[in-house]
Amino acid sequence: MPIPPTTYAEDLELLRASAVAAGIIASGFFRREVKSWNKENASPVSEADILVDRYLANALLQARPTYGWLSEETADNPSRLDCERVFVVDPIDGTRGFLRGEDSWTVCLAVVEDGVAVAGVVYAPMRDELYEATRDGGARLNGKPIQRRRRPGSPPVIPAAGAVHQHLQDAGLNYTRGPYYPSLAYRLVQVATGKLDAVASRRGSQDWDIAAATVILDECGMDVADVCSGFPQFNRRDVRHGALAALADMSLKPLLHAALIEVYGCPADEALTAEPTSTDERI
Incomplete structure (x- = not known):
C-alpha cells in the first residue's frame, strides 16, 4: 500500500480536533x-x-479510510498489520480514575507509521491540558512549546510500584515518591513538563497506553524505553510491552x-500473556 498523501502535521490536526470532541463526549x-x-x-x-x-x-x-485501526x-x-499508517487509540486512558471522579484521565490518539508513533495527542479535558507532537515537528502543550x-537541586520525583520503590531505596537513591495519576499517558508526559x-x-502496557505519549516525550528529548527491548515499537501482532521507563535525567537510567x-524481569513474548494488562498500578 502506498504511503498516504497526508503530512504528519495534517494527521495531528485531525487527532487534535477529534480528541477535543471526544473529551466533550466523555466529560x-x-x-x-x-x-x-x-x-x-x-x-x-x-459506557463512556x-x-x-x-x-x-x-x-x-x-x-483517513486507508489507515488501520487499533483501539483498546x-x-x-x-488487517492493520498491512497498513502503512495506523490509528492507535485509547478512548479514556485511566478509566479507573474516571470512574472514581479523579480528573487526570485522558483521551490518547496516535498515528503510527512503520512501527513508530509519528503524531500523537494526550488530552486531559478536565485539566484543560492538550499535549501534542509530530515526529521532527516538536511538542506543544496548549499550543505552546513544552x-x-x-526546581534546581530538588530530589527527583518518581512514581512507581511499591516493589520498584524498595529497590530504588535499597540502592541508596535520594528521591521523592511521585504523585500517582491513573492515566499512564498522563504520567509519562509529566516527565516532559518537569512535574x-x-x-x-x-x-503489560499496550500500544494504546503509550504510543501518543512516546512521540511527545521523544520530541522533548526525554528517554523512553522498554527496559528489555529498547525504544517501543508499535502496530506489531502482539501489542503488549515490557516494563517501561521514561526519564529526563540520564543519571537515573541505570538504577531505574x-x-x-x-521486579518484572525480561520475559519472552509469550510469557507476557500471564501479565495483567491494566496499567493501574498501586504506588
Whole structure:
C-alpha cells in the first residue's frame, strides 16, 4: 500500500480536533452515574469508553479510510498489520480514575507509521491540558512549546510500584515518591513538563497506553524505553510491552532500569500473556 498523501502535521490536526470532541463526549459522563463492567483481564470499561470509541472510529476512519485501526475498546483486526499508517487509540486512558471522579484521565490518539508513533495527542479535558507532537515537528502543550520546569537541586520525583520503590531505596537513591495519576499517558508526559523526573511502569502496557505519549516525550528529548527491548515499537501482532521507563535525567537510567528488570524481569513474548494488562498500578 502506498504511503498516504497526508503530512504528519495534517494527521495531528485531525487527532487534535477529534480528541477535543471526544473529551466533550466523555466529560458528559464524568462524575455521574455511569454503567461500567470488567473486561476479561479484570480492567474496567464504561459506557463512556464505548461511546467515545465509536465516535473516534467514525471520525478518524472517515477522514483517513486507508489507515488501520487499533483501539483498546475495539476487537483487533489483523488487517492493520498491512497498513502503512495506523490509528492507535485509547478512548479514556485511566478509566479507573474516571470512574472514581479523579480528573487526570485522558483521551490518547496516535498515528503510527512503520512501527513508530509519528503524531500523537494526550488530552486531559478536565485539566484543560492538550499535549501534542509530530515526529521532527516538536511538542506543544496548549499550543505552546513544552518547557520543562524543575526546581534546581530538588530530589527527583518518581512514581512507581511499591516493589520498584524498595529497590530504588535499597540502592541508596535520594528521591521523592511521585504523585500517582491513573492515566499512564498522563504520567509519562509529566516527565516532559518537569512535574515528574521519571516514570516506571509495570510490564503489560499496550500500544494504546503509550504510543501518543512516546512521540511527545521523544520530541522533548526525554528517554523512553522498554527496559528489555529498547525504544517501543508499535502496530506489531502482539501489542503488549515490557516494563517501561521514561526519564529526563540520564543519571537515573541505570538504577531505574535495573530496578524494573529485577521486579518484572525480561520475559519472552509469550510469557507476557500471564501479565495483567491494566496499567493501574498501586504506588
